[in-house]
Amino acid sequence: MSIQAIAFDLDGTLVDSLQDLARAANAARSDLGLTPLATATVESYVGDGAAVLVARVLADDAKAQFTGTALQEQGMAQFNLHYRAGLTIATKFYPKVQETLHALHERGLPLAIVTNKPERFTLPLLRELGVFEHFDVIVSGDTLAERKPSPLPMQHVANQLGIEVDNLLMVGDSKNDILAAQNAGCASVLVSYGYGSELESMGADAIIHRFDELFAFLEE
Numbered sequence: 266m267s268i269q270a271i272a273f274d275l276d277g278t279l280v281d282s283l284q285d286l287a288r289a290a291n292a293a294r295s296d297l298g299l300t301p302l303a304t305a306t307v308e309s310y311v312g313d314g315a316a317v318l319v320a321r322v323l324a325d326d327a328k329a330q331f332t333g334t335a336l337q338e339q340g341m342a343q344f345n346l347h348y349r350a351g352l353t354i355a356t357k358f359y360p361k362v363q364e365t366l367h368a369l370h371e372r373g374l375p376l377a378i379v380t381n382k383p384e385r386f387t388l389p390l391l392r393e394l395g396v397f398e399h400f401d402v403i404v405s406g407d408t409l410a411e412r413k414p415s416p417l418p419m420q421h422v423a424n425q426l427g428i429e430v431d432n433l434l435m436v437g438d439s440k441n442d443i444l445a446a447q448n449a450g451c452a453s454v455l456v457s458y459g460y461g462s463e464l465e466s467m468g469a470d471a472i473i474h475r476f477d478e479l480f481a482f483l484e485e
């Protein structure tokens with residue numbers, strides 16, 4: 266295995282965005298006359314992009330789908346307003362993320378973001394946190410025709426970087442990240458501190474508990 270570039274998931278991997286997501290989700294619920302949900306409940310709904318999050322949050326049901334009902338459209342509009350107004354109020358890097366990204370970038374290793382978060386949130390969030398310039402390619406949930414767990418985002422990153430997809434490593438916190446990597450034929454590293462559950466069963470090549478353990482994985 267020769268790792269020539271790394272793609273990172275965003276929410277739950279680089280940043281803990283849960284408080285800001287939950288605040289915006291509950292503000293949208295409140296605008297529609299609904300009572301707030303526990304932060305842990307919102308956490309369990311994160312991972313398939315903003316529209317699916319809004320559908321799940323409004324129905325308080327992990328199986329809800331975004332079908333574009335009037336209520337969902339209204340909830341989406343309110344969520345957009347509230348989240349866009351406070352992308353980084355409480356959102357913070359997990360320990361050792363900034364140092365590690367900086368060191369990898371200094372080594373000349375191409376770095377990418379592959380998130381299911383829509384571009385309208387991903388790009389300003391990365392800018393507000395001051396790491397936008399570290400990434401050679403940024404693929405959001407609405408950049409391409411398909412999002413994770415589709416292999417398309419990984420294939421797109423490899424194409425953009427001019428490398429074979431199996432030389433790209435995915436680092437993520439959730440099932441969609443590991444599936445996207447497996448579907449594309451990439452190696453994957455799972456972080457244990459994010460929003461994923463049943464980590465052992467996902468089949469990642471390694472599980473790390475702190476972001477800088479990535480260095481040891483790269484040296485294997």
Ligand SMILES: O=C(O)COP(=O)(O)O
Binds near residue numbers: 274277381
């Ligand atoms: O916004 C989401 O649904 C998940 O985002 P992620 O892919 O960066 O974890």
Ligand SMILES: [Mg+2]
Binds near residue numbers: 437
């Ligand atoms: Mg994630």
